Amino acid sequence: MSDRFLDDLNPPQREAVLHTEGPLLVLAGAGSGKTRVIARRIAHIVANKLAKPSQILAVTFTNKAAEEMRTRVGELVGAVVAKEIMLTTFHSFCVRVLRSHIHHIGYRKDFSISSEGDTRTLVRRILGDLEGARETFSPQLLQAAISLHKNGCEPPPPATKDNKAAEETEAKYKTWLPEFLESYQSALRAANSLDFDDLLVLTLELWRKEPEVLARFQQHYHYVLVDEYQDTNRVQYDLLRALIETRRNLCVVGDDDQSIYGWRGADSSHILAFDRDYPDAHIITLDQNYRSTETILAAANAVIANNAERRAKNLWSTLGKGRPLEWIVTGDEEHEAKAIMQWLTHIREKANAAYNDFAILYRSNLQSRPIEIALRQAGIPYIVVGGQEFYERTEVKDILAYLKIMANTRNETAFLRVVNMPRRGVGDAALHRIHELCMNESLSVWDASLQAMRRGLVAGNAATGLERFRLLVETFRKRFRQPGTSLRAIVAELLDTIAYRAEIGRTCKTPQQFEQRWSNVDAVLRAVETYEKATNAPSLIGFLDENALDNDDDRQSREKRRENAVTLMTIHSAKGLEFPFVFIAGCEEGLIPHERSIRENGLEEERRLFYVALTRARRHATLFEAMSRSRFGRACMTKTSRFLAEIPEHLIHKRVLAARDMVEATVAPPKPKSKPRKKRRPRTP
DNA sequence: AGACCCAGGTTTTTT
């Protein structure tokens, strides 16, 4: 029974591994070996045959975390066994449940997952149909409202500029919103599509309506683990409660100080009140930090101590004092970027560090651009994590729309995107008539398009084009269902059939542009290929699911990080990671704390975010501030983030780089004579 | 139908 999985664990960590039966809360401070504990715990269950690997469910929030966990578990029990463990994100887990049981609640098993972009398109379209509200309410506000509504939160009232109109608008919004939400949901349903929130909400609905389906899952999973429990929202919380009701072997791991997803409905009261939900819960606190220097922890502790809503704890470490934090004041964002680049170069040389020892963190994705430019100019290899532009590209959207409609003909967004691409003569007039038929007779676009032709509502060019389109979709739909042929080959054939290369050529002016766009197409083909190689029984739907929930861009950047490159990412996506050297850019009021977030989620969440950023650092943290930053194209003076004042002075060293000669200012005092060379190949996305 | 131009909004964070 003794096992090697207990070696080199401290007493509370060991306890967390061994306490397998009944509800358990592990309060795991930043860097306290949380992932290690979860991995060991799973390995312990497997090795002692407390359950089969497949009877363990370990849920994380991000794919990154899931992959990390799979690797760590794999190192302990072997990759083959690790594969059997249900180690996944909430959303992927729910997709699996729904793909086999959703017919109980009136959807078809070939449902599409509506991406953020698809959802936006749909919202716009509905907004166009509903008279009156288009000018008042923005699609983006409504998208947020939909999500909050589905997660059982009260959607915020629309932000209005003048107070006088506010009340009026708000009243109008209140009466109008339910109507909108209903239209939205019925449109999705008609398209046999689920948005991200539906994946969770409908799983819960399924379980509530079909207790015997739920019972099967309850029977199946003997042990359930949840990472980052502080990030669970109401629906996830309910799903967990339902799932573990009979066996009650629920282990949740989290840190209330790292709850940074309140804006999408995460509710840290779940972790704060775990022992209320489960009175027999065992609680273990891990507060020894194995990651950071004492100085970094002292700074982070001092900052987070200003929060009132928390389970008080104090991280400690024995890794020595290390160096004080650095606070570098720069002129504007370009100067900041340059200072980051120089400081990075300086540290790298002094500490003989590798590029992937560095992370540059920021509050918002838009901060990455100037930094990218500076790094590229200096020939420093870097990767940017996140920012979803890949999936916003026309070519990618086009191809995926084709694939989506072949997987699920009812997918209206996909239909509308490609029915006339390339041109088939199906114009607005024909589509308008089809749309009316959809509305009047509750048909999907696909069925309506057939009816419209049969009844002669569309004729001539449009009818021929529509017919060709339908035939194309049906032909390839069959091809995709035939087992045996490679997905990639079918997709390539599809592109051939629609002469997509020519279509791109037609709309491109320069050869460079053509190359660029065709390379996007190629990237999709490669993504199909990668998926196919990595999957046992590849299918079109499987590919689309993976792409909706864990896109290829994410996967690639995870791989690239292992190469030697500096990582640029938001603080949110840095959670769970660690780097010897961390730079935090844009430490200014309005950015962190973000002005909008202060309003909507409160200051404390922003402070937690800052805390997360600081605690990513192992050896050293540098905070950058620009005195002026352009907003909407206009340069604005900034104020230092209030969080910097919360760091005790003796822990931080401030440097102000002069305002004018800053372009040539050297951050590192004795500059090595060698100017950065442009020889190294920069990473271009 | 398609190309072009202007106005207006935009910038939080993720599955």
Add this chain to the structure above:
DNA sequence: ACCTGGGTCT
């Protein structure tokens, strides 16, 4: 500053 969408012109 940049992108999108709508409107207009060809």
